[in-house]
Amino acid sequence: MYRDDLDRFKEFKAQAPLITFLPTLGRNIARPWKLIYYRAKKMFDVNNYKGRYSERDTKKLKMYQSLLGNDWKTIGEMVARSSLSVALKFSQISQRNRGAWSKSETQKLIKAVEEVILKKMSPQELEDVDSKLREGPESCLSIVREKLYKGISWVEVEAKVKSRNWMQCKSKWTEILTKRMTNGRCIYHGVNGLRAKVNLIERLYKINVEDTNEIDWEDLASAIGDVPPSYVQTKFSRLKATYVPFWQKKTFPEIIDYLYETTLPLLKEKLEKMMEKKGTEIQTPAAPKQVFLFRDIFYYEDDSEGEDVEKETAAHTCSSTTLRG
DNA sequence: CACTCATTTATGTCGCAGCT
DNA sequence: AGCTGCGACATAAATGAGTG
Numbered sequence: 001m002y003r004d005d006l007d008r009f010k011e012f013k014a015q016a017p018l019i020t021f022l023p024t025l026g027r028n029i030a031r032p033w034k035l036i037y038y039r040a041k042k043m044f045d046v047n048n049y050k051g052r053y054s055e056r057d058t059k060k061l062k063m064y065q066s067l068l069g070n071d072w073k074t075i076g077e078m079v080a081r082s083s084l085s086v087a088l089k090f091s092q093i094s095q096r097n098r099g100a101w102s103k104s105e106t107q108k109l110i111k112a113v114e115e116v117i118l119k120k121m122s123p124q125e126l127e128d129v130d131s132k133l134r135e136g137p138e139s140c141l142s143i144v145r146e147k148l149y150k151g152i153s154w155v156e157v158e159a160k161v162k163s164r165n166w167m168q169c170k171s172k173w174t175e176i177l178t179k180r181m182t183n184g185r186c187i188y189h190g191v192n193g194l195r196a197k198v199n200l201i202e203r204l205y206k207i208n209v210e211d212t213n214e215i216d217w218e219d220l221a222s223a224i225g226d227v228p229p230s231y232v233q234t235k236f237s238r239l240k241a242t243y244v245p246f247w248q249k250k251t252f253p254e255i256i257d258y259l260y261e262t263t264l265p266l267l268k269e270k271l272e273k274m275m276e277k278k279g280t281e282i283q284t285p286a287a288p289k290q291v292f293l294f295r296d297i298f299y300y301e302d303d304s305e306g307e308d309v310e311k312e313t314a315a316h317t318c319s320s321t322t323l324r325g
Numbered sequence: 326c327a328c329t330c331a332t333t334t335a336t337g338t339c340g341c342a343g344c345t
Numbered sequence: 346a347g348c349t350g351c352g353a354c355a356t357a358a359a360t361g362a363g364t365g
Contacts, residue, residue, distance in 0.1 A: 053336085168335080233354075
C-alpha cells in the first residue's frame with residue numbers, strides 16, 4: 001500500500017508543491033506523520049534515485065572525500081547525489097576487496113558472524129551454552145534457526161572481517177548459510193529447481209496477497225526447502241524478471257496471475273518431460289528445522305567449491321532426514 | 326562455441342528506531 | 346523536530362555450468 005502511494009506521489013512530483021500535497025497524503029496512510037514526511041522528503045530529493053555510479057562519479061567521489069573528509073552532505077551536492085547514497089558508495093569502494101572471496105576471508109566471515117551472534121544472545125542463553133559446554137566436550141550445542149540470519153549486526157561483522165563491507169558480508173553469509181542449512185544439496189537445480197519454482201508459484205498464488213510486503217517469506221521457504229527467507233526472495237525476484245514481460249509495469253497480483261496462468265503450465269510441462277527422461281529422483285523439499293546444531297553451521301574447513309565435505313557422524317537431534325524420493 | 330539459465334557479486338533504495 | 350544509522354530489500358551485472 002505504501003508502494004501505491006509512492007507511485008501516486010511520483011506523478012504529482014512535477015506539479016504539486018509538497019506542502020499542499022502532504023496533508024492529503026497523510027490522511028489515508030496509517031503511519032505517523034513524521035515517517036511520511038521523511039519518506040516524502042527523500043522522494044522529492046532530485047539527487048536521489050540516480051542509479052549506478054559512473055566511473056567518473058566514483059572518481060570524483062573519492063577525490064572529494066579525500067579533500068573534505070566525511071562531509072557527505074557537501075560531497076553529495078558536488079556529485080549530485082544524496083548524502084546517503086554518497087556515504088554508502090564510499091564505504092563500498094574505500095580500500096576494500098572486491099571479487100571472489102578468498103578462503104581466509106570466508107573463514108574470517110564465518111567466525112565473525114558466530115561471534116556477533118553469540119555476543120547478542122541474552123545472558124540467560126549464554127548461561128545455557130556455557131553449561132552445555134561444560135557437560136561434555138562435543139555435546140550438542142544448538143541454535144535457533146532465526147538467529148542465523150535475523151538481527152545480525154552487519155556493521156560489527158564488517159569491522160571484524162575488515163576487508164569487506166557489510167553488504168558484501170551479508171550476501172556472502174546468506175550464500176554460505178544456504179549451503180549449510182541444506183547440507184549442500186542442490187535444491188534449485190535441474191528437476192528440483194523446476195519443482196521448486198512450480199511450488200513457489202502455486203504457493204504464492206494460494207496465499208493471495210496484494211503486495212510483496214505482506215508475504216511471509218519464512219513460511220514460503222518450505223516450497224523450496226530448508227533455506228533462509230532471503231533466498232526465497234531472490235528466487236522470486238528472478239522468476240518474475242525472467243518470465244513476466246513488463247513486470248515493472250505490473251502490480252503484484254498481476255504478476256502472480258501471469259506466473260500462475262502462463263508460466264506455471266509451461267514449467268510443469270518441462271518438468272514432466274524431464275522426469276520421463278531421467279527417471280524420477282525428485283527430492284521432496286526438506287521440512288524446515290527450527291533448530292540447528294552449531295557444528296553444522298559454524299565449521300571452518302574449506303567447503304569452498306566441490307561437493308559437500310563429508311560430515312563425520314550425523315548428529316542426533318537434527319539429522320533425521322535426507323529425503324529421497 | 327554460442328546460447329540459456331543459475332549462481333555469485335555489486336550496488337542502489339526503503340523505512341523504522343533512536344539520537345541530538 | 347530534524348537527522349542519521351543501519352538492517353532489510355530489490356535488482357543489476359558479472360561469472361559460471363550445462364547443453365545442443
